[in-house]
Amino acid sequence: MPAEHGDAAEHDRAVTVVDWRDQVLRNPTMKDVAHEARVSLKTVSRHVNGETNIDPALAERISAAIVKLGYRRNLSAASIRPGRTSKTIGLVISDLANPYYSTLARAIESVADAAGYLVTIASSEEEGLRHDRLVDRLMEQRVDGLIVVPPRNAARDWSDVAGPIPPLVFLDRPVPYSAADAVLADNAGGAREAALALASVGARRIAFVGDSLDIYTMRERHAGYAAALAEAGSGVDDSLTITTAHTREQAEHEVGVVLRDDSADAVFAANNRSTIGALLAFQKAGRRLPLVGFDDFETALLGSPPVSVVSQDVELMGRTAAEIVLGRLNGDTSAFATRTLPTQLILRGSERL
Incomplete structure (x- = not known):
């Protein structure tokens, strides 16, 4: 017992x-x-x-x-039921370490949050296959919308992506896909203004310092730069077209070579990292060249003189992309469109010696 x-x-x-x-x-x-x-x-x-x-x-x-x-x-479970959503927007950018993309992400997140949506952010690191995996994973998670910065070299066409594809916006770079909106900046126009500003103060051998021309924005900025040189009557010198400056350190090295060889009398830096690299090269050499950079950045005002830039309204780009996605989710059935936002040339003195 x-x-x-x-x-x-x-x-x-x-x-x-x-x-x-x-x-x-x-x-x-x-x-x-x-x-x-x-x-x-x-x-x-x-x-x-x-x-x-x-x-x-x-x-x-x-x-x-x-x-x-x-x-x-369980919003993931709820989102697969008819009429339910995950209240999530997927954002694929190119480089989490670049302040340009963090500003974009913050603006998108602000608009989405006000509408009750969470933003899931991932970085493709400019790799096409990685980008495709991220897009597939976000769609598997039943995100309600997608905002995508296309990678340098796409691994597949969007027409090959298995549907249904949620409302989609391409940001910063376009893609030949008809069922999506796009938000871009006037890259060519901004670069043209920058190069003309340098030419107007007497520069004739203007170096282009930027990333690979495989990237849409770089290609457009180089086209604007080339148009300005043609207008100024000097033409493009291929030896001054530097397209290997993916990092700040690479830009610093390339501008250092330009200074050592005395091959240019001005620099157009085609993105913020190239601008910072150029400034570091100037500091190391103890002399500088006239400079205009593409993309404004917080410390641009700290130089002597402050750095002249082509400014994109990055926050407006992010807000516009988020508003387009939310509009589609709320029933906007208007024709898909590409919105090209203007840039602004801000001359602060660095364009002159």
């Missing part, structure tokens, strides 16, 4: 251990909340989904149960 009693007690302890482990290892469900609050599952569902015509006493019990159990809605 005592042995039987001991076996029963041991059985009770084992049951208790199993129940406790079950509570720890699985996430609480709406059914658990309903049981804790002593209400129907339907009432919990209505409360969780924001309905307000619920008896206040019941709503209070449900809220208390949610806090006690640590219940969270």
Whole structure:
């Protein structure tokens, strides 16, 4: 008899251990909340989904149960039901370390957050295959919309992406795909203004310092630079077209070579990293050349003289992309369009010696 009693007690302890482990290892469900609050599952569902015509006493019990159990809605599961969404926008950029993209992401996040959406951000690092994996993963997560900075070399066409594709905006760089919107800056126009500003103060051998021309923005900026040199009557010198400055250090090295060889009398830096690299090269050499950079940056005002730049309204680009996606989600069926935003040339003195 005592042995039987001991076996029963041991059985009770084992049951208790199993129940406790079950509570720890699985996430609480709406059914658990309903049981804790002593209400129907339907009432919990209505409360969780924001309905307000619920008896206040019941709503209070449900809220208390949610806090006690640590219940969270499974938006991924909800998004696969008809009429439900994940309330998430996927953002694929090119380089998380570049302040340009962090500014874009912040602007997108601000607009999305105000509309009740979460932004999931990933970086392709300019790799086509990685970009494709990220897009597929975000679509598997049932994001409601996608904002994408296309990589330098695409691995596949968007027409080959398995649908359905959510509302899609290409940002900073266009893609030949008709079922998406795009938001760009006037890269060619801005670069043309920058090179003309340098030519107007007497520069004739203007170096172009930037990244690979495989990148749409670089190609456009080089085209604007070339147009300005043609207008100024000097023409493009291929030996002064430097397209290997992907990093600040590479730009510093290339501008250092230009200074050592005395091959140029001015520099157009085609992105913010190239501008910073040029400034570091000037500092190391103890002399500088007239300089205009593409993209403004926080420390541009600290130089002597401050750095002249072609400024994109990066925040406006991000906000516009987010507003387009949200508009599509809210029923906008207008024709897909490319919006090209203007740039602004800000002359602060570095364009002169």
